[in-house]
Amino acid sequence: MQLEAEESKGGSPAWVDQRFPATSWTLLAKAREQCAEGVRARELFAQRYHRPVRQFLGVLMQDSEKAQDLSQEFFAKLCEPGGLLEHATPKRGRFHNLLKRALRNLVIDYHRRNRKEALEMHPDQPNEAGWEVLELAELPAAEAVFHHEWVKATLAEALARVRSRCLKRQQEVHFNLFEARYLSEVNLSPSWEELGARYGMDQRTARERADTVVRHFRLVLRRMLRDEITVPGGARATDAAIDEEINALLSPLKD
Amino acid sequence: MADTEISILDRCSGRQLKELLALASTDTKMTRNWLLEIGDLEQLEYLLTEMCDGIGESAGSLVQAVCSPQTPVETLLAVKSTAKRLAVAAKAPAPKAAATLLYHLSVASALGHHGRNISSKDPSERLPLYRDLAAELSDGELTAIFEKAIAASISASH
Numbered sequence: 001m002q003l004e005a006e007e008s009k010g011g012s013p014a015w016v017d018q019r020f021p022a023t024s025w026t027l028l029a030k031a032r033e034q035c036a037e038g039v040r041a042r043e044l045f046a047q048r049y050h051r052p053v054r055q056f057l058g059v060l061m062q063d064s065e066k067a068q069d070l071s072q073e074f075f076a077k078l079c080e081p082g083g084l085l086e087h088a089t090p091k092r093g094r095f096h097n098l099l100k101r102a103l104r105n106l107v108i109d110y111h112r113r114n115r116k117e118a119l120e121m122h123p124d125q126p127n128e129a130g131w132e133v134l135e136l137a138e139l140p141a142a143e144a145v146f147h148h149e150w151v152k153a154t155l156a157e158a159l160a161r162v163r164s165r166c167l168k169r170q171q172e173v174h175f176n177l178f179e180a181r182y183l184s185e186v187n188l189s190p191s192w193e194e195l196g197a198r199y200g201m202d203q204r205t206a207r208e209r210a211d212t213v214v215r216h217f218r219l220v221l222r223r224m225l226r227d228e229i230t231v232p233g234g235a236r237a238t239d240a241a242i243d244e245e246i247n248a249l250l251s252p253l254k255d
Numbered sequence: 256m257a258d259t260e261i262s263i264l265d266r267c268s269g270r271q272l273k274e275l276l277a278l279a280s281t282d283t284k285m286t287r288n289w290l291l292e293i294g295d296l297e298q299l300e301y302l303l304t305e306m307c308d309g310i311g312e313s314a315g316s317l318v319q320a321v322c323s324p325q326t327p328v329e330t331l332l333a334v335k336s337t338a339k340r341l342a343v344a345a346k347a348p349a350p351k352a353a354a355t356l357l358y359h360l361s362v363a364s365a366l367g368h369h370g371r372n373i374s375s376k377d378p379s380e381r382l383p384l385y386r387d388l389a390a391e392l393s394d395g396e397l398t399a400i401f402e403k404a405i406a407a408s409i410s411a412s413h
Contacts, residue, residue, distance in 0.1 A: 159263075215393070246276055
């Protein structure tokens with residue numbers, strides 16, 4: 001990827017500041033507002049979480065078209081009574097769990113509305129409560145696909161902010177070296193010597209420049225995660241808690 | 256979130272995503288330059304806050320003082336001495352580095368904004384460190400202070 005001059009393609013509103021970037025919660029709070037910024041926040045919200053939502057519903061519904069319709073319904077009804085925005089607060093736990101719960105409820109509602117079709121699709125639904133409780137066999141697969149997309153959405157957000165930092169600091173080459181080393185398409189990352197040669201520098205300089213971007217990345221991602229972690233009593237999330245969160249994101253991923 | 260980043264990550268394997276996440280972990284055994292790890296003003300203030308609570312100072316005010324060209328030299332001297340105390344008292348590497356960076360910022364600010372050396376060391380001795388900080392920190396406001404100090408130091412030596 002070549003670095004582009006603009007901060008982001010869509011252009012972020014002023015309140016999505018690089019030093020104080022929007023967390024899921026601040027974005028949701030803004031999205032509740034019935035003004036132009038609220039509309040923009042809802043668009044940003046949909047842009048940020050579209051893929052985890054779409055993929056999760058795709059596995060649960062086992063029908064691409066219906067999943068697409070439901071995800072559109074989900075984002076369209078964000079602000080309506082009973083929509084995600086009405087209930088979402090940090091007191092109710094991690095945002096991604098809240099999001100998944102809302103999506104499961106959406107699927108349950110869909111099956112309630114389409115009971116005949118649901119029985120044809122899942123005739124062995126075993127629990128007595130029927131579609132009141134979702135016990136779909138696909139749930140672990142849906143959880144896995146959601147997690148994978150959630151990690152990608154989180155990393156993409158962090159990388160976009162890092163790229164913007166690098167542009168402001170005239171560190172385009174630094175970012176390109178980082179990208180070539182850690183995000184290369186080939187399975188085997190190019191050596192520092194090879195990367196240095198591409199930009200006319202020795203391997204040590206190439207490594208140091210990429211390390212600068214690693215530091216930006218670490219700062220940005222840890223801050224994003226810190227702001228998402230809810231600590232009882234409003235205390236600050238510790239470094240250990242952030243490391244735990246990173247492990248929780250990392251562990252379920254398959255090679 | 257830029258579509259560009261998502262499309263790059265779509266090409267990445269699970270192993271690459273894991274490696275990327277691991278870069279942000281403090282569990283890794285890599286050697287760190289803790290001063291550079293601070294990165295920006297928000298993180299500096301964040302790291303100083305807990306230490307400052309213990310001595311009745313405001314981290315925000317200290318940080319603001321070193322950043323403002325209007326801060327008198329006497330105040331910068333006081334910040335320098337507070338930073339020194341905090342650095343000695345700090346146990347973990349990250350807060351220690353934050354206090355050390357505050358120390359360097361107070362000295363650099365006096366040099367860059369007022370042309371005064373408030374350290375016992377000659378400014379030229381600090382030039383390599385200031386150059387590193389100016390090049391590597393990710394916050395323009397912080398790097399500007401070191402850049403001004405570098406310029407003042409060079410012009411003084413001529």
